[in-house]
Amino acid sequence: MGKMEAVGGLAVTTGIDVGREVEALKEAGIPEKVAAKDPTLWGPDAEAEASIRLGWVDTFEQSKALVAPLAKLRAELGEQGVDHIALCGMGGSSLAPEVISRTLDLGISVLDTTDPGQVLAEIGEESLRRTAVVVSSKSGTTVETDSQRRAFEAAFEGIGIADHADRFVFVTDPGSQLEALANEQGSHVFLADETVGGRYSALTAFGLVPTALAGADIAELIDEARTFASGIAGDGDNPAAVLGAAIAAQPTITIADDGSGVVGLGDWAEQLIAESLGKDGKGTLPVVLEGPGAPGARGSDRVYTTVGGSSTGLPNSGSHLAMPDTVVNGPIGAQFLCWELATAYAGHLIGIDPFNQPNVTESKENTKRILAEGQSEERPHAVDGAIEIHGSHAETVGGALGELLLDADHDDAYIAVMAYLDRLDDAPAQQLRAELAERTAAPVTWGWGPRFLHSTGQFHKGGRQTGVFLQITGAIDQDVAIPGKDFTFATLQAAQAAGDRQALQSRNRPLVRLHLTDRERGVNQLLHAVRELSL
Template sequence: MSSDTLSVAASGAAADAIAAQVPQLVQEKFASRLFAQDPTLWGPAAEAEASKRLSWVGLARSSRPLVEQIETLRKSLQDKGVDHVVLCGMGGSSLAPEVICATAGKELVVLDSSQPDMVRDAVATKLDRTVVVVSSKSGSTVETDSQRRIYEQAFTDAGIDPAERIVVVTDPGSPLDQDARGKGYTVINADPDVGGRYSALTAFGLVPSGLAGVDLGALLDEAEAFTDQLAADDAGNPGLQLGAALGGTSPLRDKILLIDAGTPIKGFGDWAEQLIAESTGKDGKGLLPVVVGAAPAGDLLDDELWVRLVSAGDDDRPEGAATVDVGGSLGASLLLWEVAVAVAGRLIGINPFDQPDVESAKQAARDLMGKGASSTEAPAFTDGAVEVRTVGPDFLGDAKDLPGALQALIAQLPDNGYLAVMAYLDRITDARLGEVREGLARTLGRPVTFGWGPRFLHSTGQYHKGGPGIGVYLQITTEPAQDLPVPGRDFTLGEFIASQAAGDAQVLGDHDRPVLRLHLTDHDAGLAQVEQALRGLTR
């Protein structure tokens, strides 16, 4: 099998969508107009945003000057014995480097959390050998700003000059850019005309990956090898084909199951999840990506599209009512999916470049922080080590224990709906909780997503609130083993993540989405209790 192949093969409704939609896209010259950065492709309402978000189409070439700059910095750090790379960033700023490094077999610590125990563990590991990449377009992302402040304090306390260990990636002229340069930090600017989830091949994706030892030139070569093909107004354009399969089925199969079917790209589903959900989930429309691992639970549903991520050059043809096989090298795949989601946005009729409901959840969290409040409302009841609360529609009824509350939530699940499990826990030490997703999907016979908070807020969090009102939401929070103050701020990380969880639940409730909030008053006992109740859940 050759790695210089980029392939899309479809069957059933997906093949029908390609046959129905691609000829019109070719006639409209969608691909060439996209690569010419035409902001009118998504309608007048999207034009202003699109006009400053399309530089990603040329990154395989325009990002070349970064390669030598990053490699020089890496060698300088290595000469000083600094080889442990930590990335502080959220959403697209963290998910792309995570995939790039995992696929290349390079170690990168991705700190995309405000959970105090997770942050403390990261800071306590190999600090004497650590370089921290702080990635934020403006610097206003509270998680990233808090992580930066904590690392600055840790370096100072250890007698290490933070200016020697912190590398900042941000837009030119941003507040963070100005502040970091004033402190003498190394600053590498990213292309300001690229949104976060399309930034894989900008400095946001390349700096942490390159410092971790990834061959950036080869990654860009992979993308550049297919740039002309993806820009071609041709029925064989894989970007048009995948975009048509994602957004052009009739009726729309809006649950996109991302299946690992032999791809050597590690964790690609998590990156594609945020690209799809944050780009398409708005205006009551959208595509819900569901990362299912190696195999889905049960048979394909009428509203599902199965996307199998295969090895490049895989010649097996997909079978089934609605299946797409996608294969290619990592660099080519990043660009392919960005094109495809832009196409899907056009077909669905939304602006793929804004994220209004991500901002609403951020504002709700800030409002709660300003009031010094988080989840202080009285619980509906307490069962063992779990406090039970609801937000949105009143659905508990006569439920008086945890299993009953879960059953009451599931009773709200519509026939075309999904369950979202949202865990504001330490995704490293509590990773086993993620294993409940598959069993729940099999039991309920409906798609189930699992997201770590606050990580998912920059991903499926947009779809939860802006997409169709067909979800039910299970939120799990906990008391940290030990809280962590944020230097120079009047809040702790524990207070902040509690406000993020409460703010997200509040916005979901404002959209009339049913939310069951489970708060663990004793982490270990409560988590075991929740796991047991979820395993016993039936619809």
């Protein structure tokens, strides 16, 4: 029943029965065809998109050219007193750099939010004088990233650094508006491979530029990927095929780190899997866990996977032991490529185009319309302490959470908690995921808004339509203007939350919004309320 395959320093071990699927992939030559960038593997409807989205397969070869210029730029910035990198980016532009930074303890500040409090913390004078800002966007028009860039520009001018062009490093696709801006103002610019989609871009300029400037040995990451790729051929071992079959085996995959040393890989894999496979009313839902054996890890409808940990004695799927179904062990560069290949293989097995994202723009368009027309006032159904209750018949927070759990009490349901808060200052709120998972058989996901809109947001709208949604918003103590725009960060954040609500409500999905009129008190009250619910 169990299966283990290893190549190039990376091994995947699974206790579930995927041998038939793995052999089918190999016998059909799927690994070789993916390596050859065959766009026909996901059906005729996907062929056009796949033909321009397979550059990630060997992007590490092109990325070798980044090593020398990035080392040179890092030295130049150091001579200017720069010892800190701030990254403005969303989704694929920020998640892989964050994994590399956390794993190697580089200390990059990742700004992937529109929460004014988090923005203010990043543009403070003390750190800004020694900061270079990497602005990453494939299109160059991502509203969050553009707004963050404008805030940093104003902040530099505010502390007397008027000539700040050389403090900005742009990473974008050729021909984008961001490239034009970089050339116009004389900022540094690195062009990424336009044949690589954002969620597959870990080993392109998007993943490597900010991390190299912060001190990462990106040549080692590239070599790890190359070593892994060179070992996959023919009918020999292919860990990515085992992982891909495991991803496709159940409606849900739960992911936890188990001492791998690769920190935060689950958040990156969540975007990769959710955006790639959550469409056409089906797909695999990824759930990032707080740690090994966290609440909701196991179940008959999910594959419990750890990055790191023991690879022996794996139980068959359906066991309720803490031991995982699948274990992935290997270095970070190989991990990136393995999960990318596995997701592409899973798309082939499920019958899904893993390269498009047909539902991502819906919330964006709603947000744009709300910003243009203004947001109508929404009166709460009830107020309980520091929390306003919207979209529920309950008079208390506990009652609203109880309704949510009742809505999720059916096969195939999942609960998605979406928090438009400060993921640093309001971090305790994330405990809510595990607390809810203790009280339901349904998978429970957590997403910081608007970050999750570039990740699980695709699955919410395009995947199986069984989601039950809890949106958390919060009062703003101090707003931040966006230079050149007629809206602020608080206005943008509120419009994004409202735009996503509209997209979900148009699908008649259950959705409760809890608005914290005092964030600290509200978070504490919310956690207390869920803990009062019976197990």
